[in-house]
Amino acid sequence: MDDMYRDYILDHYKNPRNFGELEGATHTYHDSNPLCGDEMTMQLRIGDGSVDDVHFTGKGCAISQASASILTEEIKGKTLDEVKAIDRDHVLANLGIPISPARIKCALLGLKALKGAAWGLTAWPGEEVKAK
Amino acid sequence: MAVTLKGPTVKSAPLDVARIRKDFPILAQTVRGKPLVYLDNAATSQKPRQVIDAMSQVFEEHNANIHRGVYEFSERTTALFEEARAKVARFINAPSEREIIFVRNATEALNLVAYAWGRDNIKRGDRIVTTVLEHHSDFVPWQQLATEVGAEIAVVDIDDDGRLRRDQLSSELRKGAKLLAITHTSNGLGTVNPVKEIAAEARAAGATVLVDVAQAVPHTPVDVQDLGADFVAFSGHKMLAPPGSGALWGRAEILEKMRPFLYGGDMISRVTVKLTEWNELPWKFEAGTSSYVDAIALGAAVDYLSDVGVAKIHAHELSLVAYLLPRLQEIPGVTVYGPKDLESRVGVVSFNIEGIHPHDVATIFDREGVCVRAGHHCNQPLMTRLGVPATTRASMYLYNTTDEMDALVGAIHTAKKVFGT
Numbered sequence: 001m002d003d004m005y006r007d008y009i010l011d012h013y014k015n016p017r018n019f020g021e022l023e024g025a026t027h028t029y030h031d032s033n034p035l036c037g038d039e040m041t042m043q044l045r046i047g048d049g050s051v052d053d054v055h056f057t058g059k060g061c062a063i064s065q066a067s068a069s070i071l072t073e074e075i076k077g078k079t080l081d082e083v084k085a086i087d088r089d090h091v092l093a094n095l096g097i098p099i100s101p102a103r104i105k106c107a108l109l110g111l112k113a114l115k116g117a118a119w120g121l122t123a124w125p126g127e128e129v130k131a132k
Numbered sequence: 133m134a135v136t137l138k139g140p141t142v143k144s145a146p147l148d149v150a151r152i153r154k155d156f157p158i159l160a161q162t163v164r165g166k167p168l169v170y171l172d173n174a175a176t177s178q179k180p181r182q183v184i185d186a187m188s189q190v191f192e193e194h195n196a197n198i199h200r201g202v203y204e205f206s207e208r209t210t211a212l213f214e215e216a217r218a219k220v221a222r223f224i225n226a227p228s229e230r231e232i233i234f235v236r237n238a239t240e241a242l243n244l245v246a247y248a249w250g251r252d253n254i255k256r257g258d259r260i261v262t263t264v265l266e267h268h269s270d271f272v273p274w275q276q277l278a279t280e281v282g283a284e285i286a287v288v289d290i291d292d293d294g295r296l297r298r299d300q301l302s303s304e305l306r307k308g309a310k311l312l313a314i315t316h317t318s319n320g321l322g323t324v325n326p327v328k329e330i331a332a333e334a335r336a337a338g339a340t341v342l343v344d345v346a347q348a349v350p351h352t353p354v355d356v357q358d359l360g361a362d363f364v365a366f367s368g369h370k371m372l373a374p375p376g377s378g379a380l381w382g383r384a385e386i387l388e389k390m391r392p393f394l395y396g397g398d399m400i401s402r403v404t405v406k407l408t409e410w411n412e413l414p415w416k417f418e419a420g421t422s423s424y425v426d427a428i429a430l431g432a433a434v435d436y437l438s439d440v441g442v443a444k445i446h447a448h449e450l451s452l453v454a455y456l457l458p459r460l461q462e463i464p465g466v467t468v469y470g471p472k473d474l475e476s477r478v479g480v481v482s483f484n485i486e487g488i489h490p491h492d493v494a495t496i497f498d499r500e501g502v503c504v505r506a507g508h509h510c511n512q513p514l515m516t517r518l519g520v521p522a523t524t525r526a527s528m529y530l531y532n533t534t535d536e537m538d539a540l541v542g543a544i545h546t547a548k549k550v551f552g553t
Contacts, residue, residue: 004495005550036491036507037521059521061489062551106491 004097005062012066017073022055029116030123033105038064042072042113050079056113061106067095068110075114083118086111137454139474146447147440153531155180155436166501169536174319174347174480174527175505176369179433183372186432190425198424199398199415213424216431217414223434224345224364225355226381230413233380233387234427238346239269241365241380242313244417245342246273248393249363249386250311253340256282258310261339263288263296264517265318265325268510270344270365274313283310290517294321294470302333309339316348316364320511320525321470322453322480324352331360340386346370350437350529351478352446356381368426373433377426380417387413394419445530449479452528456481456537463544465553469518479528482509485544487553490524496550497524500543502536 022043038060045053196205221229278285312334342363350371368377396419402409465486490506
């Protein structure tokens with residue numbers, strides 16, 4: 001019935017994959033979207049240059065949570081360089097639903113947090129204090 | 133449904149809404165085959181033909197820069213601009229037109245006070261009292277001023293129904309306050325504060341009283357003399373006028389003593405290479421070419437609202453709230469924030485649906501043709517107080533109908549169905 005809130009989007013929202021704190025994380029980045037109050041933390045465990053495991057925690061809309069969940073499924077086993085190379089078009093294509101300009105930040109919050117973690121940051125520069 | 137909510141008795145159909153709707157061209161549209169249901173009036177209102185025509189008429193028949201030309205077109209436009217000022221003054225019962233300063237919006241009006249009055253009157257150690265109900269535009273300027281000069285800022289809380297904690301406000305005022313910055317009507321919850329009573333108490337405590345009436349003037353009669361405030365600020369775009377129009381009202385004796393806010397053309401009486409003398413009120417505060425077409429259209433909007441009657445508009449909004457609230461509250465998973473009755477409120481209803489983020493709610497509503505605001509409503513301290521990141525807000529105005537309340541309720545059911553909640 002719905003072109004945006006498709007079954008797999010709602011499934012990822014209600015049953016997010018790789019959700020929760022990651023034991024032994026080597027890379028952690030926290031981000032938020034003040035417009036809607038979405039919160040997102042991405043955690044990576046990197047061994048030998050590639051992603052051994054990834055977890056995220058957060059709260060927010062179906063689009064931001066589903067997008068992050070889908071992303072975590074995809075990157076396990078990828079090298080850090082491969083993760084750094086993922087771009088917005090790729091994430092939007094993977095989501096597979098029409099995203100209006102007003103919701104683009106929701107769709108890309110997971111990617112933003114993932115990139116921050118992959119590049120070894122802990123939070124957006126200047127906001128480190130607020131991050132966990 | 134009989135109206136059983138506490139508050140004023142609401143007569144049915146206080147307005148001829150069908151006739152009013154014909155004045156608003158945009159409302160005739162459909163969205164993806166469904167009628168447009170515009171319920172984001174606290175963000176901005178739609179505009180009637182009369183206001184749109186007033187703007188076109190200036191451009192087509194009169195346009196020239198105001199207060200400058202000595203030719204007829206400039207004189208005509210200047211006359212329309214000053215006539216609009218007189219209309220706005222009458223609308224809020226200002227004692228004098230000299231006290232109406234045209235600005236772009238309430239935000240500019242509030243910043244004007246924060247800079248031109250605040251920087252000279254709020255000193256290190258002084259106290260500013262404000263509330264958790266403030267829009268960011270009536271909060272951030274005071275927070276920044278306090279930080280800059282080393283003043284203290286006290287933020288009065290609300291109770292669980294979204295009503296201001298009067299006891300706390302009184303005790304903060306008793307501790308001494310140089311300024312009380314308070315909203316008349318909450319844009320997030322629709323609560324109307326007892327500002328007249330509060331202003332009297334604040335002035336007795338020695339505070340200057342500034343009232344943000346941006347959500348009040350469009351929806352309830354506001355009389356600045358009766359209110360007992362020193363400053364009030366509002367935007368035109370929330371009251372049928374175009375964005376770019378708005379006004380600050382202040383007591384002449386205070387405005388006279390204030391330094392200008394912006395420097396430039398029109399706000400001077402004489403300039404030499406060494407010094408400048410300021411123009412008289414209100415032009416001392418209107419530097420540069422003002423948004424005079426928007427101001428003239430604000431005059432037309434005030435005419436429109438006066439013809440309909442603001443008290444009737446308020447009664448109409450309350451009738452919509454009386455219709456909507458019980459229907460919202462019977463939907464499982466729906467939480468309504470703010471007052472649950474008709475006492476001292478306007479047609480703003482904030483709510484959340486369990487398990488669905490407000491942004492998803494608004495996206496699904498959009499496909500049903502229902503426009504609402506989802507987010508923090510420039511009210512982050514209030515959202516924090518409510519313990520939610522965001523809410524969905526439906527805000528009504530004179531052209532909304534009970535059919536549209538039904539469409540809103542229907543859209544909630546659609547959202548719940550999509551999310552399986």
